[in-house]
Structures are given as structure tokens and as C-alpha cells.
Amino acid sequence: MEKQILALQIAHILGEEYPRDWVQQQIETPKQSSHGDLAFPCFPLAKTLKKSPHLIAEEVSSQLKHPIFKDVQTVGGYINIFLDQGFVAEHTLNQFYQDPEAFGAHEFGKGKTIVLDMSAPNIAKPFSMGHLRSTVIGNALSNLAQKCGYETVKINYIGDYGTQFGKLLAAYLKWGQEESLKQNPIQELTRVYVKFHHASKEDPSFIDEGREWFKKLEDNDEEAIALWKWFKAVSLEEFEKIYNLLSITFDLTRGEAYYNDKMDTTIDMLQEKGLLEKSDGAQVVRLDEEELPPCLIQKSNGTTIYATRDITAAIDRKQTYNFDEALYVVGHEQTLHFQQIKHVLKKADFAWADQLKHISFGMMLQDGKKMSTRQGKTVLLEQVLQEAISQAANNIKEKNPQLKNAEEVAEQVGVGAVIFHDLKHDRRNDVEFSLEDMLTFEGHTAPYLQYTYARTVSLLEKGNFDPNNPVTDVQTASAWPLIKTIRLFPEVIEKAYQEYDPSKLAKHLLDVARHFNKFYALTKVVGSAEEQALLSLIYAVNYQLKDGLSILGIQAPENM
Known part of the structure; x- marks a missing residue:
């Protein structure tokens, strides 16, 4: 939403020569939070407008006004936008709780049929x-x-x-x-x-x-x-x-x-x-x-x-x-x-x-x-899957020997590890077969995502959270990077499909898990003054991880 609002305003200020779609394509997400939540570079405008990028940034930024923009700054030819965190957090969670299943869904394919030869x-x-x-x-x-x-x-x-x-x-x-x-x-x-x-x-x-x-x-x-x-x-x-x-x-x-x-x-x-x-x-x-x-x-x-x-x-x-x-x-x-x-x-x-x-x-x-069948050089998928399941079972036995449905979870974790190892790569790139990388249960892996999901389940149970009565007014500053990330889900789904690239979704889920774990390490949830609001956010994380993994063809166990 915020990108569209910013693009609409800048396009209106610049005039017909710069349509909204073009402006929106130029909008960036700064890597450093000190540079804002959104940034618009004015360098592509300098030649046509015959002004310095810095001057253009000053002129345009002075005209940007919207309740969602908490602060607008200019630095070296960039317009940096700081969003109103409370407003965005509440809007994001309200949108999610309106229909969790529809969050991230689109209708541009409605009434159309796709045939996949696979x-x-x-x-x-x-x-x-x-x-x-x-x-x-x-x-x-x-x-x-x-x-x-x-x-x-x-x-x-x-x-x-x-x-x-x-x-x-x-x-x-x-x-x-x-x-x-x-x-x-x-x-x-x-x-x-x-x-x-x-x-x-x-x-x-x-x-x-x-x-x-x-x-x-x-x-x-x-x-x-x-x-x-x-x-x-x-x-x-x-x-x-x-x-x-x-x-x-x-x-x-x-x-x-x-x-x-x-x-x-x-x-x-x-x-x-x-x-x-x-x-x-x-x-x-x-x-x-x-x-x-x-x-x-x-x-x-x-x-x-x-x-x-x-x-x-x-x-x-x-x-x-x-x-x-x-x-x-x-x-x-x-x-x-x-x-x-x-x-x-x-x-x-x-x-x-x-x-x-x-x-x-x-x-x-x-x-x-x-790999070549004719040369007799091939790795059998069934062997890899069984080995992944076996290693997952060993990890469960070592770390959580009391787990009731250990066999089922081992299969979900092992198979998920193999699928995610493939899908996290851009499909156009070659993938080096490495059983060691595939079965690593830390870092950029499905087990890391599955463990994060199980962690959210545990938190929601401890807090007796009721998704039918959410509190969407999140004020805790440490939650902001996580809110901004889960807010991207609809955009990620659209891009992943339009570019036929599931790795975009895989990388997004890793970002969600990373921001959640960082937030949880810094923030007391159960027993805090903001408990229900934070649990409302965690439920949105929980739902998005499960939904995203399901789209990738990976199951999310409740306990690990």
C-alpha cells in the first residue's frame, strides 16, 4: 500500500512524463533503517528536469503529505520516507485478520486456467x-x-x-x-x-x-x-x-x-x-x-x-x-x-x-x-529422501526424545529439507548436489523454518491466544522489522508467480523467520503488558510460515 501511495504522489508532482508504474519501479527498500523504510532516487530525473538530484529531492519531498508518512528526509539525491509504525502495524494486522486465508492471495488469475507439464x-x-x-x-x-x-x-x-x-x-x-x-x-x-x-x-x-x-x-x-x-x-x-x-x-x-x-x-x-x-x-x-x-x-x-x-x-x-x-x-x-x-x-x-x-x-x-543414467552416474532421489528422514529422526531422538509423533515429524522434516534445498535457488541456476548442505538443520533450510513455526505454536499455546479476538495495536519497536516483512507477503506471491520463481517465496520465508527470531530474542511476550497484541502478531507469523511452506510443498509440524 505505502509504495502505491508514494508512487501516486510523486507521479502527480512530476507530471504525465513520469507515470505511476515507472515511479513505483524506482522505489527502493533501504538496507539500513537509518535511511528510512522507503527511498526514491532522483538521479534518473536529473537529465530531463535539468536539475541536480539533490534539488529535485528537496522540491519533491516538500510536497509529500500523507498520514502514513511520519517523516520525509532528503540525503544526497534520495528521498527517504519513514513510515508511521503504529499505523502500518495496525493496518497490516487488521488486513490479515479480516481473512487470514486471503492474505497474500490475488484475483488476477480468476476465471483462467494454467496447464503445467511437470x-x-x-x-x-x-x-x-x-x-x-x-x-x-x-x-x-x-x-x-x-x-x-x-x-x-x-x-x-x-x-x-x-x-x-x-x-x-x-x-x-x-x-x-x-x-x-x-x-x-x-x-x-x-x-x-x-x-x-x-x-x-x-x-x-x-x-x-x-x-x-x-x-x-x-x-x-x-x-x-x-x-x-x-x-x-x-x-x-x-x-x-x-x-x-x-x-x-x-x-x-x-x-x-x-x-x-x-x-x-x-x-x-x-x-x-x-x-x-x-x-x-x-x-x-x-x-x-x-x-x-x-x-x-x-x-x-x-x-x-x-x-x-x-x-x-x-x-x-x-x-x-x-x-x-x-x-x-x-x-x-x-x-x-x-x-x-x-x-x-x-x-x-x-x-x-x-x-x-x-x-x-x-x-x-x-x-x-x-548426472547421467547412460553413464551410470546418478543419485537416486528415494535414497536421498530416506537418508534425510533417517538423519531427521536421529536429530529428534537426540534433542527431543519424548516427541510423540517422532516418525511422522522426521518424514516432514527430512522431505522438507530436500525440497527446500532445491527451491531456495533461482530455478535458472544449476544446483550442486550436496547431501551435507541439504541435510543441515541450521541456516537457510526448511528445518530452520519448521522449527521457527513450531516455536510460534508453543508461544501461542502458552499465551492461550484466541485468533478470533486479536489486538492489532502493536507499539513495541522491536516488532517493526517483522511487521514490515510479513506485510510484503502479497507482493512476494505476485512476483514469485509472475516471474515463475518459487525461490522468491523461499527467501521471503527465511526473512520472516530471521526477523521473528531476532524479535523474540529481544522481546518479552507472554506476561508482558502488550502480550495479546504481540501474540496477535506472532499468530500472523505462524499463519504465514505455514501457508508459505505449504505453497512450496513442505509440511509444518506443530512440535519438533
Whole structure:
């Protein structure tokens, strides 16, 4: 609110040349409290107004008047605003208690639908740490979208088709052991797949054999189909264990193979529109005008590739859900692929093609290198989750052996640690896999946030706080940084969604916890003259931590 008020007044003073939105973008939050709560730099105005920034600051500041502004100062070309702390505190808490669930929510997505293509592990391969990123980023974005009013559809688009399955079929028929597949399916399928990869380096004929088996799969060969269905069934069972641990569900789980009998329609449509061209016997759509390489639609041997399936899937999803945005939460190495998909659809006159957005993210690295199933270098997500839970259980046994629901809390803490370790990073950056960092229960971690939340629960219980009878007049000066931080929640939610960046919310929650713990260290709450007002503030902190963690897909235990 205060930013909008300040921006409106400054824009009015400066005139039409400086619109309110531009002014608001310039407003800063000073790092030092001595420089105020808000600051407006006048340097960008100097050239146009032909005055020094200091003089502009003096002239503008003299005209700023509002009850929320307790003091207005100028320092070296900056206008520094000191807010009326009591007014802002009361306004913030009144706004929160009016409807706690709606605090931070928005309605700009109301009546609109977002489809998210996320997680998408490949069958017959282990669910690695690399797949964690798409899964948890996609889930958090879905929750953020819902907080902004959107309807969401989460699609787990399973990788169950493509040339790699021809290689897998060939590999299993050469070296596979049926009993091993029944006992530990993913391990056995990974073993033969890695063996095939190494063997094909020595003997290129293996590659041809893999292609032949994929062609059989496309031609509905009985043996190929039976094995492929078996591999798929055992893989989905294994994946479900992971999703249950992460508490993540999907509105639709569908494999690429679903579109096998629908791709001919897509190819015919592209042919009718005159977009297909032959290139070395293959069918492609040229994208020269976009300065992109041709998009391969059909190989010379008649097989299709995942571009054909993704184009078909996009058309199907638009017809089914009439989405306003379709988000593909997929690693940045697929950037070219999604550029090609979008531009093929645009050339085919689908006006909604611009609604497709590739939400790229960096790689999960191990010792600075990309994890690879083919090379046999991967870290299994289930192992990491179980180890995190085990370490959390050990910490609980050491620090709080009397905890009643220790097993449940250990799972919430361990899984939360793994999810938060990913989401606290800007999604576009690579993340170095480090079990040690992930399982540290101090600092910038989910356990720190969960412990802070449990601390607020304990305080509220000690003070017998009733959220139906809050006192919103907080006068304690040590509470001011905390009030200013929780007040930012609506702005953080909006930015986190609009920039498709859950790390903005993760960092905000860390700020809330840090300011709360600092406030609590300096302030007596239970038994103080301001007890009920301070507990009213703490309940708002409690609610925001739980709400924020939930949006990130992390549970908040009441006791730790």
C-alpha cells in the first residue's frame, strides 16, 4: 500500500512524463533503517528536469503529505520516507485478520486456467535427483498460481516412448534377467541400459539393433508391446512411492505413447498447410525466418520423434482444457526444442501458440558435472529422501526424545529439507548436489523454518491466544522489522508467480523467520503488558510460515 501511495504522489508532482508504474519501479527498500523504510532516487530525473538530484529531492519531498508518512528526509539525491509504525502495524494486522486465508492471495488469475507439464520421468529409469527439480518447481508454481486465482491442471507427461526404448528392449532381450526385474525392476532395467550404452560404443551395430526394436514398437509388434507395457507398469509403481513421500499428486498422468495414433492427424495438418518439406528423406518444418534449425517431424524410416508428440499434445491440451497458459517445467537444455514447437504451431496458424511457455531450470550437478543414467552416474532421489528422514529422526531422538509423533515429524522434516534445498535457488541456476548442505538443520533450510513455526505454536499455546479476538495495536519497536516483512507477503506471491520463481517465496520465508527470531530474542511476550497484541502478531507469523511452506510443498509440524 505505502509504495502505491508514494508512487501516486510523486507521479502527480512530476507530471504525465513520469507515470505511476515507472515511479513505483524506482522505489527502493533501504538496507539500513537509518535511511528510512522507503527511498526514491532522483538521479534518473536529473537529465530531463535539468536539475541536480539533490534539488529535485528537496522540491519533491516538500510536497509529500500523507498520514502514513511520519517523516520525509532528503540525503544526497534520495528521498527517504519513514513510515508511521503504529499505523502500518495496525493496518497490516487488521488486513490479515479480516481473512487470514486471503492474505497474500490475488484475483488476477480468476476465471483462467494454467496447464503445467511437470516431473515427466522416463520409465525404466531411476527417479534421480535430476527429476526432482521439475517435480518440486512445477508443484510450487501450481500452488502459486492457485494463490493468484488460477485453476491449475498438473500433468505428469511420462517419458514412455522414443528411440531409447528400442535400445532398452534390445538390451533386455540380450542381458535381462526376469527374476531380477521382478525383484528390483528399475535397478535391473538401468543395469542393462547402461551395459547397452557402453557396448554400442565398441560396436555400432547395437545402435541399429535398437532402432529396429523401436520400429517394431511403433509397428505394434506383439513381443515389443508386451515388454514395453511391463516396463511401464513396474516403473509407475516405483514412481508412486516417490510422489507419496513428496506428497505430490497430479490431475493427469499420461505417457507420450498416448499420442501414437493421433500423430498422423498432426502430420496431415502440417502437410495440408504446406509446411512440411523433405530433407534427406525426412519430413521437416523449416523455421529459417526465426533463425532456428528445421523442426524434424518424421524420420526417413517413418518413425516420429518427441517434437511430433509434443505438437500433438499441445493441440490436444488446448482442446481439452482451453488453457490461458501452458507451462513446460523442463530443463534449459530443451530450450531449442520448445522454441521449435511454439514456432511450428504459430506457422500452422494456432493463435494460442504464444501461450506456451518454457519454464526452464538449471541442472542438478554432481561434482560440477551433469548426472547421467547412460553413464551410470546418478543419485537416486528415494535414497536421498530416506537418508534425510533417517538423519531427521536421529536429530529428534537426540534433542527431543519424548516427541510423540517422532516418525511422522522426521518424514516432514527430512522431505522438507530436500525440497527446500532445491527451491531456495533461482530455478535458472544449476544446483550442486550436496547431501551435507541439504541435510543441515541450521541456516537457510526448511528445518530452520519448521522449527521457527513450531516455536510460534508453543508461544501461542502458552499465551492461550484466541485468533478470533486479536489486538492489532502493536507499539513495541522491536516488532517493526517483522511487521514490515510479513506485510510484503502479497507482493512476494505476485512476483514469485509472475516471474515463475518459487525461490522468491523461499527467501521471503527465511526473512520472516530471521526477523521473528531476532524479535523474540529481544522481546518479552507472554506476561508482558502488550502480550495479546504481540501474540496477535506472532499468530500472523505462524499463519504465514505455514501457508508459505505449504505453497512450496513442505509440511509444518506443530512440535519438533
